[in-house]
Amino acid sequence: MKNLLTIIIILLSTTLFAQRSKSRVTTNFDSNWQFSLGDTPNASKADFNDDSWRTLDVPHDWSIELENDKEAPGGGNVGFFPTGIGWYRKTFDVPKFDAENNYSIEFDGIYMNSEVWVNDVYLGKHPYGYSSIYYDLTGILKPEGNVIAVKVDNSKQPNSRWYTGSGIYRHVRLVATKKLHFEKYGIFYYTKSVEEGKATLYLKTSIQNDNPGAIQEVTIENVLLDANGKKVASIKKESTIKGNSSLSFEQEMEVPSPELWSVASPYLYTLKSTISVDGKESDCVYTNVGIRTIEYHVDNGFLLNGKQVKMKGVNLHHDGGAVGAAVPERVWERRLEILKEGGCNAIRTAHNPMAPEFYDLCDKMGFLVMDEAFDEWVHGKRDYAYQLYFEDWYERDLKAMVYRDRNHPSVVMWSVGNEVPDQSSEEGPEIARALINICHEADPTRLVTAGNDRIAADDNPASEAYLAEYQNDIVGYNYPDRWHDRRELYYHEDKTNYPNRRVVATESTGMGGYRGNYNLGDDPEKVNARYAYGRPLDVEGRWKYTLLYDYVIGDFMWTGIDYYGESWRWPFRGASSGYLDNCGFKKDGYYFFKSIWTEDPTLHLLPHWNLEGREGQILPVIAYSNCDTVELFLNGKSYGAKYLEFPRKGNAERWNKPEEGKVYTTTSDLHLSWDVPYEPGELVAVGRKNGKEYTYRLVTAGAPAQIRLSVDQEKIMADPTDVAHVTVEILDKDGNRVPTADNLVQFEVEGAKIIGVESGNMRDLSSPKGKERKAFNGLCMAIVQAEKGGKITVKAVSEGLTSDSITIKAE
Structure with missing residues (x-):
């Protein structure tokens, strides 16, 4: 059955979608653009002939369509993808055009240095590629034959440390x-209090009267609807407004017996805001509302609705793997579903604002968001990055983020920077103060942080002054596990010296590495599980500390998902720091975090058991588990049962007592390990938790023999926002996945189109926009999109293997 969240989002974003308001008409403007790669003289002119240009829909990322190039100007920063200059043009009519209306055009993001013309009128330039932009078209549009032209200049490279996309x-x-x-972003609410069976909402409503005439009598009404559309509260305000002026109202609304928004139960109301004159509607805006309270306590960390919630977070970049930076909503929804399943409850948008629909999904799915604005201030990290524009644009770009996102209940913290070199500069404290003040003025409810590298590793007075600006907000620590040996147990010394400091790990070492790759080396005496299996030294220790000490707000690992860019050598296209690869396939580290982030029974073994040539070698076998005990068997022989001494605060008695007559060993780590002489066959872990038994099985697979397909959803919408993810597994003749298989898989699709293929292998330079992919360690994927309703058939074939096909229905 089609996921309800996707249906809601699609209904709100489909082309010329059904209006809930007759007074405000919002038209999806994504379809039928003309595009040309390269700088084209006179392309801004309305009478320019673009007949030879390519027709496409936006969102569009031209970089992902191009071949990786070792000499690409952006280099490994952007994954060796070409960038350049591109032009977009669109000729359009305005149905039911009314010269008495106001018109505007809204872009959720253009990367970067965009310039816009409509009907030969120059609207302006915007350098930052992550800001939402809007231009007033009032007095410029006509009923028919309008022409918009957009120039996108991403040619000056490098301008980023990660893949940005272009267009x-x-x-x-x-x-x-x-x-x-209503003014743009003119509806603002927050939960003022929740007590005694009621909630009080603060509402600020800002209206604009562009009529030049006399004073008008207006009525502003805010109606709160529950999830079933039933009215639960309302409030009215009558006033007068002069022509060519604006007016703001501050009100409070009482909500009886409120359903609170939380990570576990992200309940959403809808606020319907209307302006009326003489009983006739003049404007209407709908806003999703999550009623919840947040507090950051110096001793108890983060409180959501009065209860402590530890932020179990990941950093995410904005690309969607094979689709590049133009990401259909379903791609993000599926990724968030997998993160949520593993216990993740918080996301840092590293290091820029995301698309608006990303926050909608976080609202609906129950994630806490640290919304981040910049990677550079005055002092940059790349030659042509944001530092070139910061002084002229930072106020506009930061306000654009905060005003746009402040109504999202998922957003609980602002971040104004990441590892900015300005931290140690004389002007750093002044810049930090200015950015914090902008956030507080636009939104008095949330605190502000920044990701700070080696936060107290030196005695630079400028750094101390810079940190002092965050003393009353939140100090963000990047990689406390890299330098804690100099600062005594992560945050401990700083917290002792600054007892009122609120702390969060904005970025910390994760559990990355390539999915299914293990660095076992050639010397049996030097196989160390700590390094062979990609488990960094301090992840476990840091999380013990985070879970035990209440004052630590939480921890955001680098990263949740692999991403293109930030590759330091050819031919790698991207970084493998995620605990999901860029297909969303789970790596071993995913199960480590699931075992400590959830109470769901978790049991996972590594490495895989296709290790030909290592017969007789003693290898460490690792189990990530939150079971009470785990016993390991190889080909029927027991290698002993073990249990964890897991020091979770308030949960010291979580393990059952060992069974009588059995010998158990314990560990101070957050994993279990056995030394086992390798032999092919069957490796089995048996876990016991709360009286129930769980089994995890690895076998030595045979040669690749067949393909098995599966899909994340069997019904999709014939809409650009929706896709189906078709997973390919390479199996042996007995149906076991072959963990080393790299067969070339070709896709045949009827009734739809493939918009991306991937495998998680950052060294595979074949096009993500092709119709074939080599499997990487037994897996690859195709992303399918429907353009019309009907039956979709996807078939995967590979030489020497039995093929498979799968059917999807498009509605």
Whole structure:
């Protein structure tokens, strides 16, 4: 059955979607653009002939369509993908055009240095590629034959440390309103209090009257609807407004017996805000509302609705793997589903604002978001990065993020920077103060942080002054596990010296590495599980500390998902630091975090058991588990049962007592390990938790013999926001996945199109926009999108293997 979350989002974003308001008409503007790669003289002119240009829909990322190039100007920073200059043009009519209306166009993101013209009128330039942008078209549009031209200049490289994509890579909308309307981002709410069976919402409503005439009598009404559309509260305000002026109202609304928004139960209301004149609607805006309270306590960490919640977080970049930076909503939804399943409850948007629909998903799925604005301030990290524009644009870009995102209940913290060199500069404290003040003025409810590298590793007075600006907010620590030996147990010394400091690990070492790759080396005496299996030294120790000490707000590992870019050598296209690869396939580290982040029974073994040539070698076998005990068997022989001494605060008695007559060994680590002489066959772990038994099995697979397909959803919408992820597994004749298989798989699709292929192998330079992919350690994927309703058939074939096919229905 189609996921309800995706249906909701699609219904709100489909082309010329059904309006809930007759007074405000929002038209999806994504379809039928003309595109040309390269700088084209006179392409801004309305009468320019673009007949030879390519027709496409946005969101569009042209970089992902191009071949990786060792000499690409952006180099490994952007994954050796080419960038350059591109032009977009669109000729359009305005149905039911009304010269008395206001019109505007909204771009959710253009990377980067975009310039926009409509009907030969220059609207402006915006350097930052992650800001939402809007331009007033009032007085410029006509009923028919309008022409918009957009130049995108991503040619100056390097301008980023990670893959950015190039183009109009997020959604576009055309908006029509009456002259009397709500200001852009003119509806702001927050939960003022929750007590005695009621909640009090603060509402600030800002309206604009562009009529030049006399004073108007207006009525502003806010109605709160529950998830079933039933009215639960309302409040009205009557006032007068002069022509060519604006007006703001501050009100409080009482909500009886509120359903609170939380990570476990992300309940959403809808706020319907209307402006009326003489009983006739002039504007109407709908806002999702999550009623919840947040507090950051110096001793008890983060409190959501009065209860402590530890942020179990990941950093995420904005690319979607094979689809590049133009990411259909379902791609993000599936990724978030997998993260949620593993116990992740928090996300840092590293290191820029994400697309608006990303926050909608976080609202609906129950994630806590640290919303981050910049990677550079005045002092940059790459020659052509944001530092070139910071002084002129930082206030506009930061306000654009905060005003746009402040109504999302998922957003619980602002971040204004990441490892900025300005931390140690004389102007750093002044810049930090200015950024914090902007956030507080736009939103008095959330605190502000920044990711700070080696936060107290030196005695630079400028650094101390810089950190002092965050003393009353939140000090963010990047990689406390890299330098804690100099600072005594992570945050401990700093917390002792600054007892009122609130602390969070904005970025810390994760459990990355290539999925299914193990560095076992050639010397049996030097196989060390700590390094062979990609488990960094301090992840376990850091998480013990994080879980035990209440004052630590949480921890955001680098990263949740692999991403393109930030590759330091050819031919690697990206970074493998995620605990999911860029297909969303789970790595071993995923199960480590699931075992400590959830109470769901978790049991996982590594490495795989296809290790030909290592017969007789003693190898460490690792189990990530939260079972009470785990016993390991190889070909029926027991290698003993073990249990963890897991020092979770308030949960010291979580393990059952060992069974009488059995010998158990303990560990101070958060994993279990056995030394086992390798022999092919069957490796089995038997876990026991709360009286129930769980089994995890690895076998030595045979030669690749067949393909097995599976899909994340059997029904999809014939809409650009929706996709199906088709997973390919390479199996032996007995149906066991072959963990070393690298067969070339070709896809045949009827009734739809493939928009991306991937395997998680960052060294595979074949096109993500092709129709074939080599499996990587037994897996690869195709992402399928429907353009019309009907039956979709996907078939995967590979020489020497039995093929497989799967059917999907498009509605």
